[in-house]
Amino acid sequence: MKNQLLAALVVCVGPTLVAAEDVASSDVIFSDGAVLASLTGVAGDAVAGRAAFINRKQGNCLACHTNSEIPEQSFHGEVGPPLDFVSERWTAEELRGIVSNAKMMFPDTIMPAFYNGVEADRTLKKFAGKTVLSAQQVEDIVAYLQTLSE
Numbered sequence: 001m002k003n004q005l006l007a008a009l010v011v012c013v014g015p016t017l018v019a020a021e022d023v024a025s026s027d028v029i030f031s032d033g034a035v036l037a038s039l040t041g042v043a044g045d046a047v048a049g050r051a052a053f054i055n056r057k058q059g060n061c062l063a064c065h066t067n068s069e070i071p072e073q074s075f076h077g078e079v080g081p082p083l084d085f086v087s088e089r090w091t092a093e094e095l096r097g098i099v100s101n102a103k104m105m106f107p108d109t110i111m112p113a114f115y116n117g118v119e120a121d122r123t124l125k126k127f128a129g130k131t132v133l134s135a136q137q138v139e140d141i142v143a144y145l146q147t148l149s150e
């Protein structure tokens, strides 16, 4: 009975409830290092993206990049280029590609792939099929990077 009610509910409000499927990390399509299509179909949230960018267990981007928009964090690494005004250098699609798997843009880079199940499979069984960031976190970080302009 409960199930039937639920099913009826889903049918009624179906189109608004159905979340777009995430693109699986092994199915991401790169073109010249960029990823043209959203990974989730849901617009990125720049505020959540900023948090994931800082979080040491998620993006941990400050380990390698300085970013003067985040002065409250004391340690910024300098392994990669500063990300100030990065949205003026790369399009949203290119940023999505770089964050998903930077090797598709910079073949020899040490920047980790954040959304690439294939590479994760090769490292540890425990992480097989897992990605450092979720598809939505990639979209959120891309939305945040787009706010870094003059």
Ligand code: HEC
Residues within 6 Å of the ligand: 053, 058, 059, 060, 061, 062, 063, 064, 065, 079, 080, 081, 082, 083, 086, 089, 090, 095, 098, 099, 102, 106, 108, 109, 110, 111, 112, 114, 141, 145
């Ligand atoms: C282990 C170090 C490392 C980490 C962690 C890292 N990056 Fe990078 N990143 C690099 C390096 C090195 C480059 C330069 C590309 C190359 O190797 O030629 C780079 C390049 C970039 C670029 C292109 C910048 C430009 O101006 O050309 C962007 C954008 C970027 N990273 C975003 C991020 C984001 C967002 C995160 C966190 C989700 C992140 N990076 C985490 C090392 C890192």
